[in-house]
Amino acid sequence: MILYNVTINVDDDIHHKWLEWMQKEHIPEMLSTGLFTGYRMSRLLDVEDSGTTYSIQYSCHSLKEYHTYKEKHAPHMQQEGIKRFQDKFTAFRTLMEVVE
Numbered sequence: 001m002i003l004y005n006v007t008i009n010v011d012d013d014i015h016h017k018w019l020e021w022m023q024k025e026h027i028p029e030m031l032s033t034g035l036f037t038g039y040r041m042s043r044l045l046d047v048e049d050s051g052t053t054y055s056i057q058y059s060c061h062s063l064k065e066y067h068t069y070k071e072k073h074a075p076h077m078q079q080e081g082i083k084r085f086q087d088k089f090t091a092f093r094t095l096m097e098v099v100e
Contacts, residue, residue, distance in 0.1 A: 001098040002060050004036075004069070007044075009053045011088040018085055022056070026081070030058060033073050035065045051089075059098075066095065 010018045027039055036058040044053040060066050081089070 002063055002066050003096040003098060004058045004060065004066055005094045005096060006056045006058075006091055007053065007094070008056070008089055008091045009047075009049055009051045010085075011051050014085055014088045015052050018089065021084065022054075026077070027056070030073075030077065033069060035069045035073075036060050 022041070027041070030036060031039065037060060039056060039058045042055045042057075044055060047053045060069070081091075
């Protein structure tokens, strides 16, 4: 299994609006691509940075599905967040393989 992890630090002044958008729009849109089998959203604790930091992990069966997402959907999905929240967040992405 492949995990596509997005870690996002969100400014406090837009935190609630961003969280609502993620839960009601962005995550459902990610899942509607049919490339991810599920997700887990966590809030990081004991973070020294200002704002609130989240980790959203989307799971998929293979690298092929992830690369399809990256090529066909990622530019639009990432631009939507930038358009809505501009410079009020920072994000970085990692790709992981689950070891069982």
